[in-house]
Amino acid sequence: MTGSERVWFVTGAGRGLGFAVARAALIAGHKVVAAARRPEAAEEALADLPGAAENLLAERLDVTRPEDARLAANAALNRFGRVDVLVNAAGYGQIGAFEANAPEDVQRQFDVNVFGLMHVTRAILPAMRARRSGRIFNFSSIAGVRGRPGGSLYAASKFAVGGFSEGLAAEVKPLGIFVTVVEPGYFRTDFLDESSMRFGDIAIDDYAEVTAAIKGGYAQRNHKQPGDPERLAQTLLALADEPAPPVHFAAGSDAVEIVAAKLAAWGRELEAWKHLSAAADGSFPDAV
Template identity: 40%
Template sequence: MKKTVLITGASSGFGQATAKLFAARGWNVIATMRTPRDIPGTFVTRLDVEKPETIRAAIDAGLQRFGRIDAVVNNAGYGLFGVFELTPDEKVREQFEVNVFGVMNVVRAVLPHFRENKGGCIVNVSSGAGVFGLPMISLYNASKFALEGFSESLSYELGALGIRVKIVEPGGVTSTKFGERSAKEANLPPNGIRDYDTFVSAANQVFDAMRASRSAARDSTSEHVAEVIFEATNDPSDRLRYVATSDILPLVEARRRTSESEYMAFMRSSFGPKLPPVG
């Protein structure tokens, strides 16, 4: 019997590449998105992670079409870019509504079906920004750190029920449309607020350098990330995290394999503008 996967945010980027890959590998694919568009070989239906009623409807439609769901890939998300102080409260809340509460909404909706089947796999697409902090994306960082903590805790709760939880951590792949929404949401200092100018200029240089390194990395593509998502979904082991792109490995290893003082010294030398003297 063919297995079935439900994927959120499948209209572009990682989600679309993942939907195409699973379909090519013989899976039934429920490709969900806010504004449905055709993806050959998949069953496309509407799902907005901020609207629980659309999540339930998408799951019901998938079950009616295929009879069961074996895996869910929580891919939908976006990133705010800018200075925290200048970000309106409603945007802060929206960042968490999509990247954290949206994932929770999907998980809560599918768990009764997984428990009935005594099995299933939940793959949450995180980010390098769920492992290490970077300037100008404090809210995106916060949402992905929250997602990582939620996923790890959830893996303990669900492991005893035969339900696997996986975290996939890609870098900022430039071939996706992820950056388009981030750019639209960017909150740079308006005229009259100049205190952040030096910091913003330094941070932009950091991100320019990171984008250049990503462009040079052969595995920084949506298709490669889709392969890692497919690997994680089909891995029967209790492994939790999968780093999906090599460009973030130096930062991931600095965070996870060095002391706190070594890590902070490395990060501040790489990304932190020099602090003014005290007094």
């Protein structure tokens, strides 16, 4: 696929990172299926780009609806004949202490970030398998690398994306399909905005301080995040050219630092406890 024109299918293409990827792919001369809950908005924002008349297809896709995913995938294949690159960007953060969130909040987080991503992947994979070719970029997060107070649910969903992507990558690599899980740091989108981020609303005094600290931190950072969505989009375009793309990709220098710190801390913990770990299978029977 190196250097050639591709067909990109991007979820969450109405705004944020999905929009940036759809836009960059169109500008680079690729064909783009901009899949969004409000496809009219995506179409309006992208329609003036050169080549959009031939190369842009805006499709309705709420990722929680498997039928939307199936119809959007069919529309993509009918119009362009194939999908070369799937970008699963749609997602949001369900924030606040675990106990401050109702079971429905947890369900919705997984419905969008995990099951939604799977619905779309399930709809696109058969056509990629048939051609023995394809790329899938699944958006996880630095929250898919390490858990933090007030972020347990979002982290749970993004760790799930990471685990799913790692397993899927190994399953479909022999079929010519590469899966990369993208772990961005802080990027300047609406992500920290009230229009995206949701806080659990069960008030529990024990968590009031941490919740207030998170809200304050987000308010300060909102729309001032260091990461540039356009640069991330260019990075994905470049990765799509790589003959052997990574399974994990930390996006942004903050993400690189966080992943490195996590790996080091995990390594230290493993080392410190390995006598007991080994004792669990009887390797060091004297250790317990």
